[in-house]
Amino acid sequence: MAKFKGAIVVDTEKCKGCDLCVVACPTTVLALSTEANSKGYNFSHMANSEDCVGCSACANVCPDACITVYRVKL
Amino acid sequence: MNVADIINPANLVYKKNTVMNEVPMHYCPGCSHGVVHKIIGEIIEEMGVQEKTIAIAPVGCAVFAYKYLDVDWQQAAHGRAPALATAIKRLLPDRLVFTYQGDGDLAAIGTAETIHACNRGENIAIIFINNGIYGMTGGQMAPTTLAGMKTSTTPNGRDVPLAGNPLNITDLLAKLDGVCYVTRQAVHTVAGVKKAKRAIQHAFENSMQNKGTSIVEVVSTCNAGWKMTPADANDWMVENMFPVFPMGDLKNE
Numbered sequence: 001m002a003k004f005k006g007a008i009v010v011d012t013e014k015c016k017g018c019d020l021c022v023v024a025c026p027t028t029v030l031a032l033s034t035e036a037n038s039k040g041y042n043f044s045h046m047a048n049s050e051d052c053v054g055c056s057a058c059a060n061v062c063p064d065a066c067i068t069v070y071r072v073k074l
Numbered sequence: 075m076n077v078a079d080i081i082n083p084a085n086l087v088y089k090k091n092t093v094m095n096e097v098p099m100h101y102c103p104g105c106s107h108g109v110v111h112k113i114i115g116e117i118i119e120e121m122g123v124q125e126k127t128i129a130i131a132p133v134g135c136a137v138f139a140y141k142y143l144d145v146d147w148q149q150a151a152h153g154r155a156p157a158l159a160t161a162i163k164r165l166l167p168d169r170l171v172f173t174y175q176g177d178g179d180l181a182a183i184g185t186a187e188t189i190h191a192c193n194r195g196e197n198i199a200i201i202f203i204n205n206g207i208y209g210m211t212g213g214q215m216a217p218t219t220l221a222g223m224k225t226s227t228t229p230n231g232r233d234v235p236l237a238g239n240p241l242n243i244t245d246l247l248a249k250l251d252g253v254c255y256v257t258r259q260a261v262h263t264v265a266g267v268k269k270a271k272r273a274i275q276h277a278f279e280n281s282m283q284n285k286g287t288s289i290v291e292v293v294s295t296c297n298a299g300w301k302m303t304p305a306d307a308n309d310w311m312v313e314n315m316f317p318v319f320p321m322g323d324l325k326n327e
Contacts, residue, residue: 006087007080018104018304024264041103049077056088057264063108064099065115069088070080 006054015043021058104304106294153184156191195252213299254286
């Protein structure tokens with residue numbers, strides 16, 4: 001089976017820390033940061049980047065369209 | 075392979091569509107409106123109809139939709155979006171014309187305009203966001219509020235003998251002859267987002283082909299109005315809204 005490895009970039013200033021991407025992530029890569037953006041929201045980030053497969057689930061459910069997804073086939 | 079190597083334009087699989095502006099949206103964290111705006115932007119980009127789209131903004135939280143999607147917009151008086159869409163589509167029949175309305179706009183003050191536009195079979199698409207509450211004005215009871223659901227004007231839950239039954243307006247509209255496509259979707263999961271995207275795309279194609287009125291109801295959350303976290307609101311919606319507003323196509327001609 002082909003293996004994929006992914007990575008995401010979060011637009012931290014637009015992220016509102018709603019947690020929906022964290023819930024949607026099938027490999028529990030995402031978590032809300034302890035840091036906050038200029039609006040005071042704890043933005044989403046890759047807490048466990050090793051497990052990301054670039055499935056785009058987080059980006060699909062993100063209400064603020066602030067996630068960009070990259071993926072490579074290993 | 076480390077993260078910096080993966081983040082390369084050649085490996086891009088998902089990015090924000092180009093129809094959406096860079097303006098940050100004013101919606102509460104986790105609001106379904108953002109997801110629906112995003113999929114509308116993606117569809118318009120994929121269909122290549124950005125220059126031919128005219129959308130009608132409602133009154134409600136989504137009133138500022140014209141700031142977020144880079145297409146031509148008109149702002150209608152409360153509930154009158156289908157009437158305005160009728161005029162635009164009749165004058166410019168080659169355009170994609172859609173309205174974007176909430177349940178307070180479509181199912182309360184705009185009931186007459188909605189029913190008559192659908193009955194006439196105007197060639198427009200209607201995106202109906204149903205969250206069972208008046209979100210913008212502070213979470214008051216809407217016609218679509220569930221029996222027993224707590225809102226700021228029904229603090230003990232909607233009392234059916236006093237306040238009536240929840241209005242399932244999509245079921246009503248599906249019975250009209252002018253309507254060609256009626257479906258009910260939700261955007262709480264990845265599968266839901268993809269299905270809703272296909273449904274809205276079908277509705278837009280119907281408008282372009284002048285087949286009649288298409289209605290896509292998106293059962294949504296209002297986590298601020300429901301006083302829950304976004305994830306809890308999604309679970310609550312599945313448990314309580316879906317039995318009253320079941321998912322799926324009601325009509326597809």
